[in-house]
Amino acid sequence: MSPINNSNSLTDTIAEKMVLQIKNVDLTYQTDKQVVTALKNINLQIKEGSFVCVLGPSGCGKTTLLRILAGFHQATSGEVLLDNKPISPKPDRHRGVVFQQQMLYPWLNIEDNVGFGLKMRKVPMKERREIIDHYLEMVGLSQFKKAKSYELSGGMKQRASIARVLANDPRIVLMDEPFGALDAMTKEQMQDNIRQIWRETHKTIFFITHDVEEALLLGTHIIVLSSRPGRIIKEIHSDLPYKIQEGKSRMYRGDPDFVKKREEIISLISLQH
Ligand SMILES: Nc1ncnc2c1ncn2[C@@H]1O[C@H](COP(=O)(O)OP(=O)(O)OP(=O)(O)O)[C@@H](O)[C@H]1O
Ligand SMILES: [Mg+2]
Structure with missing residues:
Protein backbone atom coordinates (compact mmCIF):
# COMPACT_ATOMS: atom_id res chain seq x y z
CA MET A 1 0.00 0.00 0.00
CA SER A 2 1.36 3.44 -0.85
CA PRO A 3 2.06 5.89 1.96
CA ILE A 4 -0.76 8.06 0.59
CA ASN A 5 -3.26 5.21 0.81
CA ASN A 6 -2.01 4.45 4.27
CA SER A 7 -2.65 7.96 5.47
CA ASN A 8 -6.12 7.94 3.90
CA SER A 9 -7.09 4.77 5.71
CA LEU A 10 -5.77 6.27 8.94
CA THR A 11 -7.95 9.34 8.38
CA ASP A 12 -10.94 7.06 7.79
CA THR A 13 -10.28 5.13 11.01
CA ILE A 14 -10.04 8.36 12.98
CA ALA A 15 -13.29 9.63 11.42
CA GLU A 16 -15.01 6.35 12.33
CA LYS A 17 -14.15 6.77 16.01
CA MET A 18 -15.62 10.25 16.09
CA VAL A 19 -19.08 10.02 17.58
CA LEU A 20 -19.93 13.64 16.81
CA GLN A 21 -18.51 15.96 14.16
CA ILE A 22 -19.39 19.64 13.97
CA LYS A 23 -18.29 21.14 10.66
CA ASN A 24 -18.22 24.87 9.85
CA VAL A 25 -21.36 25.54 11.84
CA ASP A 26 -22.84 29.06 11.90
CA LEU A 27 -26.09 29.99 13.55
CA THR A 28 -27.96 33.24 13.05
CA TYR A 29 -31.21 34.00 14.86
CA GLN A 30 -33.59 36.12 12.88
CA THR A 31 -36.35 37.74 14.91
CA ASP A 32 -38.85 40.48 13.93
CA LYS A 33 -36.60 43.08 15.54
CA GLN A 34 -33.05 41.92 14.87
CA VAL A 35 -30.59 39.48 13.38
CA VAL A 36 -28.23 37.90 15.90
CA THR A 37 -25.27 35.78 14.83
CA ALA A 38 -24.80 33.47 17.80
CA LEU A 39 -22.16 31.06 16.43
CA LYS A 40 -19.49 31.44 13.78
CA ASN A 41 -17.48 28.72 12.10
CA ILE A 42 -17.61 26.06 14.82
CA ASN A 43 -15.52 22.99 14.06
CA LEU A 44 -15.26 20.21 16.59
CA GLN A 45 -14.53 16.50 16.46
CA ILE A 46 -15.77 14.58 19.48
CA LYS A 47 -14.22 11.20 20.06
CA GLU A 48 -16.25 8.37 21.54
CA GLY A 49 -15.99 8.36 25.34
CA LEU A 69 -26.70 19.12 18.75
CA ALA A 70 -29.98 18.20 20.44
CA GLY A 71 -31.89 18.91 17.21
CA PHE A 72 -33.92 21.81 18.65
CA HIS A 73 -32.34 24.29 16.17
CA GLN A 74 -30.89 23.79 12.73
CA ALA A 75 -27.51 25.35 11.91
CA THR A 76 -27.78 28.24 9.44
CA SER A 77 -24.83 26.70 7.61
CA GLY A 78 -22.45 23.80 8.13
CA GLU A 79 -23.30 20.30 9.29
CA VAL A 80 -23.41 18.10 12.36
CA LEU A 81 -22.78 14.37 12.02
CA LEU A 82 -23.56 11.74 14.64
CA ASP A 83 -21.80 8.47 13.82
CA ASN A 84 -20.95 9.94 10.42
CA LYS A 85 -24.60 10.65 9.56
CA PRO A 86 -26.28 14.09 9.56
CA ILE A 87 -28.35 14.51 12.71
CA SER A 88 -32.10 14.74 12.27
CA PRO A 89 -33.48 18.22 13.02
CA LYS A 90 -35.61 16.98 15.92
CA PRO A 91 -35.02 15.66 19.44
CA ASP A 92 -33.87 12.06 19.54
CA ARG A 93 -33.14 9.62 22.37
CA HIS A 94 -29.63 9.10 20.99
CA ARG A 95 -28.91 12.71 21.98
CA GLY A 96 -30.18 12.92 25.59
CA VAL A 97 -30.40 16.35 27.22
CA VAL A 98 -30.04 17.31 30.91
CA PHE A 99 -30.95 20.97 31.56
CA GLN A 100 -30.04 23.24 34.48
CA GLN A 101 -33.58 23.04 35.75
CA GLN A 102 -34.81 19.48 35.81
CA MET A 103 -37.71 18.64 33.55
CA LEU A 104 -39.21 15.67 35.41
CA TYR A 105 -42.90 14.95 34.97
CA PRO A 106 -44.46 15.98 38.31
CA TRP A 107 -47.38 13.52 37.98
CA LEU A 108 -45.07 10.48 37.68
CA ASN A 109 -42.95 8.98 40.43
CA ILE A 110 -39.17 8.76 39.96
CA GLU A 111 -39.06 5.22 38.54
CA ASP A 112 -41.77 6.05 36.01
CA ASN A 113 -39.91 9.23 35.05
CA VAL A 114 -36.72 7.24 34.49
CA GLY A 115 -38.63 4.57 32.56
CA PHE A 116 -40.73 6.98 30.50
CA GLY A 117 -38.71 6.73 27.27
CA LEU A 118 -38.47 2.94 27.62
CA LYS A 119 -42.25 2.67 27.99
CA MET A 120 -42.77 4.88 24.92
CA ARG A 121 -40.52 2.50 22.98
CA LYS A 122 -42.53 -0.45 24.31
CA VAL A 123 -39.57 -2.07 26.05
CA PRO A 124 -41.03 -5.10 27.91
CA MET A 125 -41.85 -4.52 31.58
CA LYS A 126 -39.21 -6.92 33.00
CA GLU A 127 -36.38 -5.38 30.98
CA ARG A 128 -37.68 -1.91 31.80
CA ARG A 129 -37.55 -2.64 35.54
CA GLU A 130 -33.98 -3.90 35.26
CA ILE A 131 -32.82 -0.83 33.35
CA ILE A 132 -34.61 1.57 35.72
CA ASP A 133 -33.16 -0.16 38.81
CA HIS A 134 -29.67 -0.19 37.29
CA TYR A 135 -29.60 3.56 36.61
CA LEU A 136 -31.38 4.53 39.84
CA GLU A 137 -28.68 2.63 41.69
CA MET A 138 -25.97 4.33 39.63
CA VAL A 139 -27.23 7.78 40.67
CA GLY A 140 -27.90 6.69 44.27
CA LEU A 141 -31.70 7.03 44.17
CA SER A 142 -32.82 3.40 44.60
CA GLN A 143 -34.61 4.25 47.83
CA PHE A 144 -36.58 7.06 46.24
CA LYS A 145 -38.07 5.31 43.25
CA LYS A 146 -41.64 5.69 44.53
CA ALA A 147 -41.18 9.39 45.41
CA LYS A 148 -42.61 12.23 43.32
CA SER A 149 -40.19 14.87 42.03
CA TYR A 150 -41.45 17.54 44.49
CA GLU A 151 -40.30 15.28 47.33
CA LEU A 152 -36.67 15.40 46.14
CA SER A 153 -33.91 17.98 46.69
CA GLY A 154 -32.41 19.90 43.74
CA GLY A 155 -29.42 17.54 43.53
CA MET A 156 -31.65 14.46 43.70
CA LYS A 157 -33.84 15.81 40.89
CA GLN A 158 -30.74 16.27 38.75
CA ARG A 159 -29.69 12.69 39.54
CA ALA A 160 -33.13 11.49 38.44
CA SER A 161 -32.84 13.50 35.20
CA ILE A 162 -29.43 11.96 34.52
CA ALA A 163 -30.81 8.45 35.17
CA ARG A 164 -33.72 9.16 32.80
CA VAL A 165 -31.38 10.21 30.01
CA LEU A 166 -29.03 7.23 30.57
CA GLY A 180 -25.33 25.50 38.08
CA ALA A 181 -28.17 25.89 40.58
CA LEU A 182 -26.73 23.62 43.29
CA ASP A 183 -24.85 24.58 46.47
CA ALA A 184 -21.08 24.00 46.57
CA MET A 185 -21.13 20.70 48.50
CA THR A 186 -23.92 19.15 46.44
CA LYS A 187 -22.19 20.31 43.30
CA GLU A 188 -18.98 18.54 44.30
CA GLN A 189 -20.89 15.32 45.01
CA MET A 190 -22.68 15.59 41.67
CA GLN A 191 -19.37 16.12 39.89
CA ASP A 192 -18.03 12.96 41.55
CA ASN A 193 -21.19 11.13 40.56
CA ILE A 194 -21.13 12.15 36.89
CA ARG A 195 -17.39 11.43 36.61
CA GLN A 196 -18.00 7.97 38.05
CA ILE A 197 -20.95 7.37 35.70
CA TRP A 198 -18.86 8.49 32.72
CA ARG A 199 -16.09 6.08 33.69
CA GLU A 200 -18.51 3.18 34.20
CA THR A 201 -20.64 3.70 31.10
CA HIS A 202 -17.96 5.12 28.72
CA LYS A 203 -20.63 7.53 27.47
CA THR A 204 -19.65 10.59 25.47
CA ILE A 205 -20.66 13.73 27.37
CA PHE A 206 -21.00 17.32 26.11
CA PHE A 207 -21.20 19.52 29.19
CA ILE A 208 -21.69 23.29 29.35
CA THR A 209 -20.56 25.12 32.45
CA HIS A 210 -19.69 28.59 33.74
CA ASP A 211 -17.38 27.08 36.31
CA VAL A 212 -13.76 26.82 35.12
CA GLU A 213 -12.78 24.46 37.97
CA GLU A 214 -15.72 22.21 37.17
CA ALA A 215 -14.57 22.02 33.54
CA LEU A 216 -11.02 21.14 34.63
CA LEU A 217 -12.24 18.50 37.11
CA LEU A 218 -14.51 16.81 34.57
CA GLY A 219 -13.31 17.52 31.04
CA THR A 220 -10.98 15.37 28.95
CA HIS A 221 -11.49 18.01 26.28
CA ILE A 222 -12.12 21.62 27.33
CA ILE A 223 -13.40 24.12 24.77
CA VAL A 224 -13.40 27.87 25.31
CA LEU A 225 -15.69 30.04 23.16
CA SER A 226 -15.19 33.73 22.38
CA SER A 227 -17.87 36.32 23.09
CA ARG A 228 -20.72 36.41 20.58
CA PRO A 229 -20.59 35.30 17.84
CA GLY A 230 -19.11 32.28 19.59
CA ARG A 231 -15.96 30.87 17.98
CA ILE A 232 -13.64 28.27 19.48
CA ILE A 233 -10.62 30.13 20.82
CA LYS A 234 -8.99 27.40 22.88
CA GLU A 235 -9.05 23.61 23.12
CA ILE A 236 -7.34 21.83 26.00
CA HIS A 237 -6.88 18.07 26.36
CA SER A 238 -6.56 16.65 29.84
CA ASP A 239 -6.27 13.25 31.49
CA LEU A 240 -7.11 14.54 34.97
CA PRO A 241 -10.69 13.12 34.99
CA TYR A 242 -9.23 9.62 34.58
CA LYS A 243 -7.07 10.12 37.68
CA ILE A 244 -9.33 11.76 40.26
CA GLN A 245 -10.59 9.36 42.90
CA GLU A 246 -14.11 9.69 44.25
CA GLY A 247 -14.32 12.32 46.99
CA LYS A 248 -10.75 13.48 46.33
CA SER A 249 -11.23 16.25 43.76
CA ARG A 250 -10.48 18.99 46.31
CA MET A 251 -6.84 17.98 46.56
CA TYR A 252 -6.34 18.74 42.85
CA ARG A 253 -7.55 22.33 43.07
CA GLY A 254 -4.24 23.50 44.55
CA ASP A 255 -2.05 21.55 42.12
CA PRO A 256 0.28 23.98 40.26
CA ASP A 257 -0.67 22.64 36.82
CA PHE A 258 -4.38 22.87 37.69
CA VAL A 259 -3.98 26.45 38.98
CA LYS A 260 -2.02 27.44 35.86
CA LYS A 261 -4.68 26.08 33.51
CA ARG A 262 -7.45 27.68 35.58
CA GLU A 263 -5.79 31.10 35.49
CA GLU A 264 -5.09 30.80 31.77
CA ILE A 265 -8.74 30.03 31.01
CA ILE A 266 -10.09 32.71 33.36
CA SER A 267 -7.93 35.40 31.77
CA LEU A 268 -8.93 34.24 28.30
CA ILE A 269 -12.63 34.48 29.20
CA SER A 270 -12.27 37.83 30.97
CA LEU A 271 -10.53 39.25 27.90
CA GLN A 272 -13.75 38.49 26.04
CA HIS A 273 -15.90 40.71 28.26
N1 LIG B 1 -34.44 31.95 20.34
C1 LIG B 1 -33.61 33.01 20.20
N2 LIG B 1 -33.94 34.03 19.38
C2 LIG B 1 -33.11 35.08 19.20
N3 LIG B 1 -31.92 35.21 19.82
C3 LIG B 1 -31.53 34.22 20.65
C4 LIG B 1 -32.36 33.08 20.88
N4 LIG B 1 -31.73 32.26 21.77
C5 LIG B 1 -30.58 32.89 22.07
N5 LIG B 1 -30.45 34.06 21.40
C6 LIG B 1 -29.30 34.98 21.44
O1 LIG B 1 -28.16 34.25 21.01
C7 LIG B 1 -27.02 34.57 21.81
C8 LIG B 1 -26.46 33.31 22.42
O2 LIG B 1 -27.38 32.81 23.38
P1 LIG B 1 -27.10 31.49 24.21
O3 LIG B 1 -28.28 31.25 25.06
O4 LIG B 1 -26.71 30.41 23.28
O5 LIG B 1 -25.84 31.92 25.08
P2 LIG B 1 -25.10 31.16 26.28
O6 LIG B 1 -23.66 31.13 25.96
O7 LIG B 1 -25.76 29.87 26.56
O8 LIG B 1 -25.34 32.18 27.48
P3 LIG B 1 -25.42 31.85 29.07
O9 LIG B 1 -24.02 31.54 29.50
O10 LIG B 1 -25.90 33.13 29.66
O11 LIG B 1 -26.36 30.71 29.27
C9 LIG B 1 -27.50 35.61 22.83
O12 LIG B 1 -27.18 36.88 22.36
C10 LIG B 1 -29.00 35.42 22.86
O13 LIG B 1 -29.65 36.64 23.14
MG1 LIG C 1 -26.77 29.07 28.23
Whole structure:
Protein backbone atom coordinates (compact mmCIF):
# COMPACT_ATOMS: atom_id res chain seq x y z
CA MET A 1 0.00 0.00 0.00
CA SER A 2 1.36 3.44 -0.85
CA PRO A 3 2.06 5.89 1.96
CA ILE A 4 -0.76 8.06 0.59
CA ASN A 5 -3.26 5.21 0.81
CA ASN A 6 -2.01 4.45 4.27
CA SER A 7 -2.65 7.96 5.47
CA ASN A 8 -6.12 7.94 3.90
CA SER A 9 -7.09 4.77 5.71
CA LEU A 10 -5.77 6.27 8.94
CA THR A 11 -7.95 9.34 8.38
CA ASP A 12 -10.94 7.06 7.79
CA THR A 13 -10.28 5.13 11.01
CA ILE A 14 -10.04 8.36 12.98
CA ALA A 15 -13.29 9.63 11.42
CA GLU A 16 -15.01 6.35 12.33
CA LYS A 17 -14.15 6.77 16.01
CA MET A 18 -15.62 10.25 16.09
CA VAL A 19 -19.08 10.02 17.58
CA LEU A 20 -19.93 13.64 16.81
CA GLN A 21 -18.51 15.96 14.16
CA ILE A 22 -19.39 19.64 13.97
CA LYS A 23 -18.29 21.14 10.66
CA ASN A 24 -18.22 24.87 9.85
CA VAL A 25 -21.36 25.54 11.84
CA ASP A 26 -22.84 29.06 11.90
CA LEU A 27 -26.09 29.99 13.55
CA THR A 28 -27.96 33.24 13.05
CA TYR A 29 -31.21 34.00 14.86
CA GLN A 30 -33.59 36.12 12.88
CA THR A 31 -36.35 37.74 14.91
CA ASP A 32 -38.85 40.48 13.93
CA LYS A 33 -36.60 43.08 15.54
CA GLN A 34 -33.05 41.92 14.87
CA VAL A 35 -30.59 39.48 13.38
CA VAL A 36 -28.23 37.90 15.90
CA THR A 37 -25.27 35.78 14.83
CA ALA A 38 -24.80 33.47 17.80
CA LEU A 39 -22.16 31.06 16.43
CA LYS A 40 -19.49 31.44 13.78
CA ASN A 41 -17.48 28.72 12.10
CA ILE A 42 -17.61 26.06 14.82
CA ASN A 43 -15.52 22.99 14.06
CA LEU A 44 -15.26 20.21 16.59
CA GLN A 45 -14.53 16.50 16.46
CA ILE A 46 -15.77 14.58 19.48
CA LYS A 47 -14.22 11.20 20.06
CA GLU A 48 -16.25 8.37 21.54
CA GLY A 49 -15.99 8.36 25.34
CA SER A 50 -14.77 11.97 25.66
CA PHE A 51 -16.03 14.29 28.36
CA VAL A 52 -16.23 17.63 26.54
CA CYS A 53 -16.65 20.73 28.70
CA VAL A 54 -17.64 24.01 27.05
CA LEU A 55 -16.80 27.36 28.66
CA GLY A 56 -17.32 30.91 27.45
CA PRO A 57 -18.77 34.28 28.44
CA SER A 58 -22.50 34.62 29.03
CA GLY A 59 -24.42 34.97 25.76
CA CYS A 60 -21.59 33.55 23.61
CA GLY A 61 -23.75 30.78 22.16
CA LYS A 62 -23.09 27.74 24.38
CA THR A 63 -26.75 26.81 24.80
CA THR A 64 -27.33 27.55 21.12
CA LEU A 65 -24.65 25.00 20.22
CA LEU A 66 -26.15 22.41 22.54
CA ARG A 67 -29.60 23.05 21.06
CA ILE A 68 -28.22 22.42 17.58
CA LEU A 69 -26.70 19.12 18.75
CA ALA A 70 -29.98 18.20 20.44
CA GLY A 71 -31.89 18.91 17.21
CA PHE A 72 -33.92 21.81 18.65
CA HIS A 73 -32.34 24.29 16.17
CA GLN A 74 -30.89 23.79 12.73
CA ALA A 75 -27.51 25.35 11.91
CA THR A 76 -27.78 28.24 9.44
CA SER A 77 -24.83 26.70 7.61
CA GLY A 78 -22.45 23.80 8.13
CA GLU A 79 -23.30 20.30 9.29
CA VAL A 80 -23.41 18.10 12.36
CA LEU A 81 -22.78 14.37 12.02
CA LEU A 82 -23.56 11.74 14.64
CA ASP A 83 -21.80 8.47 13.82
CA ASN A 84 -20.95 9.94 10.42
CA LYS A 85 -24.60 10.65 9.56
CA PRO A 86 -26.28 14.09 9.56
CA ILE A 87 -28.35 14.51 12.71
CA SER A 88 -32.10 14.74 12.27
CA PRO A 89 -33.48 18.22 13.02
CA LYS A 90 -35.61 16.98 15.92
CA PRO A 91 -35.02 15.66 19.44
CA ASP A 92 -33.87 12.06 19.54
CA ARG A 93 -33.14 9.62 22.37
CA HIS A 94 -29.63 9.10 20.99
CA ARG A 95 -28.91 12.71 21.98
CA GLY A 96 -30.18 12.92 25.59
CA VAL A 97 -30.40 16.35 27.22
CA VAL A 98 -30.04 17.31 30.91
CA PHE A 99 -30.95 20.97 31.56
CA GLN A 100 -30.04 23.24 34.48
CA GLN A 101 -33.58 23.04 35.75
CA GLN A 102 -34.81 19.48 35.81
CA MET A 103 -37.71 18.64 33.55
CA LEU A 104 -39.21 15.67 35.41
CA TYR A 105 -42.90 14.95 34.97
CA PRO A 106 -44.46 15.98 38.31
CA TRP A 107 -47.38 13.52 37.98
CA LEU A 108 -45.07 10.48 37.68
CA ASN A 109 -42.95 8.98 40.43
CA ILE A 110 -39.17 8.76 39.96
CA GLU A 111 -39.06 5.22 38.54
CA ASP A 112 -41.77 6.05 36.01
CA ASN A 113 -39.91 9.23 35.05
CA VAL A 114 -36.72 7.24 34.49
CA GLY A 115 -38.63 4.57 32.56
CA PHE A 116 -40.73 6.98 30.50
CA GLY A 117 -38.71 6.73 27.27
CA LEU A 118 -38.47 2.94 27.62
CA LYS A 119 -42.25 2.67 27.99
CA MET A 120 -42.77 4.88 24.92
CA ARG A 121 -40.52 2.50 22.98
CA LYS A 122 -42.53 -0.45 24.31
CA VAL A 123 -39.57 -2.07 26.05
CA PRO A 124 -41.03 -5.10 27.91
CA MET A 125 -41.85 -4.52 31.58
CA LYS A 126 -39.21 -6.92 33.00
CA GLU A 127 -36.38 -5.38 30.98
CA ARG A 128 -37.68 -1.91 31.80
CA ARG A 129 -37.55 -2.64 35.54
CA GLU A 130 -33.98 -3.90 35.26
CA ILE A 131 -32.82 -0.83 33.35
CA ILE A 132 -34.61 1.57 35.72
CA ASP A 133 -33.16 -0.16 38.81
CA HIS A 134 -29.67 -0.19 37.29
CA TYR A 135 -29.60 3.56 36.61
CA LEU A 136 -31.38 4.53 39.84
CA GLU A 137 -28.68 2.63 41.69
CA MET A 138 -25.97 4.33 39.63
CA VAL A 139 -27.23 7.78 40.67
CA GLY A 140 -27.90 6.69 44.27
CA LEU A 141 -31.70 7.03 44.17
CA SER A 142 -32.82 3.40 44.60
CA GLN A 143 -34.61 4.25 47.83
CA PHE A 144 -36.58 7.06 46.24
CA LYS A 145 -38.07 5.31 43.25
CA LYS A 146 -41.64 5.69 44.53
CA ALA A 147 -41.18 9.39 45.41
CA LYS A 148 -42.61 12.23 43.32
CA SER A 149 -40.19 14.87 42.03
CA TYR A 150 -41.45 17.54 44.49
CA GLU A 151 -40.30 15.28 47.33
CA LEU A 152 -36.67 15.40 46.14
CA SER A 153 -33.91 17.98 46.69
CA GLY A 154 -32.41 19.90 43.74
CA GLY A 155 -29.42 17.54 43.53
CA MET A 156 -31.65 14.46 43.70
CA LYS A 157 -33.84 15.81 40.89
CA GLN A 158 -30.74 16.27 38.75
CA ARG A 159 -29.69 12.69 39.54
CA ALA A 160 -33.13 11.49 38.44
CA SER A 161 -32.84 13.50 35.20
CA ILE A 162 -29.43 11.96 34.52
CA ALA A 163 -30.81 8.45 35.17
CA ARG A 164 -33.72 9.16 32.80
CA VAL A 165 -31.38 10.21 30.01
CA LEU A 166 -29.03 7.23 30.57
CA ALA A 167 -31.94 4.77 30.59
CA ASN A 168 -32.48 5.67 26.92
CA ASP A 169 -28.90 4.58 26.15
CA PRO A 170 -27.99 7.72 24.16
CA ARG A 171 -24.90 7.98 21.92
CA ILE A 172 -24.16 11.35 23.49
CA VAL A 173 -25.34 13.04 26.70
CA LEU A 174 -25.82 16.82 26.37
CA MET A 175 -25.79 18.77 29.63
CA ASP A 176 -26.46 22.51 29.94
CA GLU A 177 -25.08 23.80 33.25
CA PRO A 178 -26.67 20.85 35.05
CA PHE A 179 -25.13 21.72 38.44
CA GLY A 180 -25.33 25.50 38.08
CA ALA A 181 -28.17 25.89 40.58
CA LEU A 182 -26.73 23.62 43.29
CA ASP A 183 -24.85 24.58 46.47
CA ALA A 184 -21.08 24.00 46.57
CA MET A 185 -21.13 20.70 48.50
CA THR A 186 -23.92 19.15 46.44
CA LYS A 187 -22.19 20.31 43.30
CA GLU A 188 -18.98 18.54 44.30
CA GLN A 189 -20.89 15.32 45.01
CA MET A 190 -22.68 15.59 41.67
CA GLN A 191 -19.37 16.12 39.89
CA ASP A 192 -18.03 12.96 41.55
CA ASN A 193 -21.19 11.13 40.56
CA ILE A 194 -21.13 12.15 36.89
CA ARG A 195 -17.39 11.43 36.61
CA GLN A 196 -18.00 7.97 38.05
CA ILE A 197 -20.95 7.37 35.70
CA TRP A 198 -18.86 8.49 32.72
CA ARG A 199 -16.09 6.08 33.69
CA GLU A 200 -18.51 3.18 34.20
CA THR A 201 -20.64 3.70 31.10
CA HIS A 202 -17.96 5.12 28.72
CA LYS A 203 -20.63 7.53 27.47
CA THR A 204 -19.65 10.59 25.47
CA ILE A 205 -20.66 13.73 27.37
CA PHE A 206 -21.00 17.32 26.11
CA PHE A 207 -21.20 19.52 29.19
CA ILE A 208 -21.69 23.29 29.35
CA THR A 209 -20.56 25.12 32.45
CA HIS A 210 -19.69 28.59 33.74
CA ASP A 211 -17.38 27.08 36.31
CA VAL A 212 -13.76 26.82 35.12
CA GLU A 213 -12.78 24.46 37.97
CA GLU A 214 -15.72 22.21 37.17
CA ALA A 215 -14.57 22.02 33.54
CA LEU A 216 -11.02 21.14 34.63
CA LEU A 217 -12.24 18.50 37.11
CA LEU A 218 -14.51 16.81 34.57
CA GLY A 219 -13.31 17.52 31.04
CA THR A 220 -10.98 15.37 28.95
CA HIS A 221 -11.49 18.01 26.28
CA ILE A 222 -12.12 21.62 27.33
CA ILE A 223 -13.40 24.12 24.77
CA VAL A 224 -13.40 27.87 25.31
CA LEU A 225 -15.69 30.04 23.16
CA SER A 226 -15.19 33.73 22.38
CA SER A 227 -17.87 36.32 23.09
CA ARG A 228 -20.72 36.41 20.58
CA PRO A 229 -20.59 35.30 17.84
CA GLY A 230 -19.11 32.28 19.59
CA ARG A 231 -15.96 30.87 17.98
CA ILE A 232 -13.64 28.27 19.48
CA ILE A 233 -10.62 30.13 20.82
CA LYS A 234 -8.99 27.40 22.88
CA GLU A 235 -9.05 23.61 23.12
CA ILE A 236 -7.34 21.83 26.00
CA HIS A 237 -6.88 18.07 26.36
CA SER A 238 -6.56 16.65 29.84
CA ASP A 239 -6.27 13.25 31.49
CA LEU A 240 -7.11 14.54 34.97
CA PRO A 241 -10.69 13.12 34.99
CA TYR A 242 -9.23 9.62 34.58
CA LYS A 243 -7.07 10.12 37.68
CA ILE A 244 -9.33 11.76 40.26
CA GLN A 245 -10.59 9.36 42.90
CA GLU A 246 -14.11 9.69 44.25
CA GLY A 247 -14.32 12.32 46.99
CA LYS A 248 -10.75 13.48 46.33
CA SER A 249 -11.23 16.25 43.76
CA ARG A 250 -10.48 18.99 46.31
CA MET A 251 -6.84 17.98 46.56
CA TYR A 252 -6.34 18.74 42.85
CA ARG A 253 -7.55 22.33 43.07
CA GLY A 254 -4.24 23.50 44.55
CA ASP A 255 -2.05 21.55 42.12
CA PRO A 256 0.28 23.98 40.26
CA ASP A 257 -0.67 22.64 36.82
CA PHE A 258 -4.38 22.87 37.69
CA VAL A 259 -3.98 26.45 38.98
CA LYS A 260 -2.02 27.44 35.86
CA LYS A 261 -4.68 26.08 33.51
CA ARG A 262 -7.45 27.68 35.58
CA GLU A 263 -5.79 31.10 35.49
CA GLU A 264 -5.09 30.80 31.77
CA ILE A 265 -8.74 30.03 31.01
CA ILE A 266 -10.09 32.71 33.36
CA SER A 267 -7.93 35.40 31.77
CA LEU A 268 -8.93 34.24 28.30
CA ILE A 269 -12.63 34.48 29.20
CA SER A 270 -12.27 37.83 30.97
CA LEU A 271 -10.53 39.25 27.90
CA GLN A 272 -13.75 38.49 26.04
CA HIS A 273 -15.90 40.71 28.26
N1 LIG B 1 -34.44 31.95 20.34
C1 LIG B 1 -33.61 33.01 20.20
N2 LIG B 1 -33.94 34.03 19.38
C2 LIG B 1 -33.11 35.08 19.20
N3 LIG B 1 -31.92 35.21 19.82
C3 LIG B 1 -31.53 34.22 20.65
C4 LIG B 1 -32.36 33.08 20.88
N4 LIG B 1 -31.73 32.26 21.77
C5 LIG B 1 -30.58 32.89 22.07
N5 LIG B 1 -30.45 34.06 21.40
C6 LIG B 1 -29.30 34.98 21.44
O1 LIG B 1 -28.16 34.25 21.01
C7 LIG B 1 -27.02 34.57 21.81
C8 LIG B 1 -26.46 33.31 22.42
O2 LIG B 1 -27.38 32.81 23.38
P1 LIG B 1 -27.10 31.49 24.21
O3 LIG B 1 -28.28 31.25 25.06
O4 LIG B 1 -26.71 30.41 23.28
O5 LIG B 1 -25.84 31.92 25.08
P2 LIG B 1 -25.10 31.16 26.28
O6 LIG B 1 -23.66 31.13 25.96
O7 LIG B 1 -25.76 29.87 26.56
O8 LIG B 1 -25.34 32.18 27.48
P3 LIG B 1 -25.42 31.85 29.07
O9 LIG B 1 -24.02 31.54 29.50
O10 LIG B 1 -25.90 33.13 29.66
O11 LIG B 1 -26.36 30.71 29.27
C9 LIG B 1 -27.50 35.61 22.83
O12 LIG B 1 -27.18 36.88 22.36
C10 LIG B 1 -29.00 35.42 22.86
O13 LIG B 1 -29.65 36.64 23.14
MG1 LIG C 1 -26.77 29.07 28.23
